[in-house]
Amino acid sequence: SQTIHQWPATxxxxxxxxxxLECTVEGTSNPNLYWYRQAAGRGLQLLFYSVxxxxxxxxxxxNLSASRPQDRQFILSSKKLLLSDSGFYLCAWxxxxxxxxxxxxxxxxx
Amino acid sequence: xQQLNQSPQSMFIQEGEDVSMNCTSSSIFNTWLWYxxxxxxxxxxxxxxxxxxxxxxxxxxxxxxxxxRKDSFLNISASIPSDVGIYFCAGQLSGTASKLxxxxxxxxxxxx
Numbered sequence: 001s002q003t004i005h006q007w008p009a010t011x012x013x014x015x016x017x018x019x020x021l022e023c024t025v026e027g028t029s030n031p032n033l034y035w036y037r038q039a040a041g042r043g044l045q046l047l048f049y050s051v052x053x054x055x056x057x058x059x060x061x062x063n064l065s066a067s068r069p070q071d072r073q074f075i076l077s078s079k080k081l082l083l084s085d086s087g088f089y090l091c092a093w094x095x096x097x098x099x100x101x102x103x104x105x106x107x108x109x110x
Numbered sequence: 111x112q113q114l115n116q117s118p119q120s121m122f123i124q125e126g127e128d129v130s131m132n133c134t135s136s137s138i139f140n141t142w143l144w145y146x147x148x149x150x151x152x153x154x155x156x157x158x159x160x161x162x163x164x165x166x167x168x169x170x171x172x173x174x175x176x177x178x179r180k181d182s183f184l185n186i187s188a189s190i191p192s193d194v195g196i197y198f199c200a201g202q203l204s205g206t207a208s209k210l211x212x213x214x215x216x217x218x219x220x221x222x
Contacts (some may be wrong), residue, residue, distance in 0.1 A: 088150075
């Protein structure tokens with residue numbers, strides 16, 4: 001069966017520090033991969049999606065970037081975090097239409 | 111970007127009551143999905159709908175794909191405390207093979 005791993009679960013980072021969140025999927029090949037951000041009590045905002053290695057589409061201009069160095073690995077990064085980058089970050093994968101989510105990373109920028 | 115209008119935003123109900131929430135859009139969707147998110151967790155898929163008019167149940171949950179393909183509803187019967195959470199609809203727009211659009215969520219609170 002397919003599983004998705006996302007880490008770390010929580011992260012507190014100072015303003016201006018770099019960020020790297022990692023997501024890996026097991027049990028499937030060539031998945032579509034996604035990064036979402038969720039502000040407290042709000043909906044899901046799609047940040048990036050990828051349909052293959054090295055293929056990244058950005059949905060909103062922002063301080064973040066994404067990379068897909070391997071088929072089942074998706075990384076969310078920032079060179080310098082802003083206070084507004086705080087939120088709950090979710091990785092997801094799809095094979096066809098149904099999306100399956102990781103457990104999320106709660107990022108607090110202080 | 112494309113928005114799904116989900117209502118109500120929040121609901122406070124008593125245990126045992128039935129719940130109904132819906133999503134509407136001005137665009138046609140090929141697929142409708144309903145998710146539940148517990149606090150601090152990722153959303154979990156509840157029901158997937160693939161055809162206009164389709165009515166699908168999962169235990170106490172029932173969802174329907176609107177005949178116009180522009181809406182969907184989710185019903186929860188005989189609510190229990192563990193139904194508490196945020197419910198999201200999501201849809202795949204016609205012509206967008208890779209992306210899901212999510213609704214704004216319905217926050218459900220159940221009181222004893």
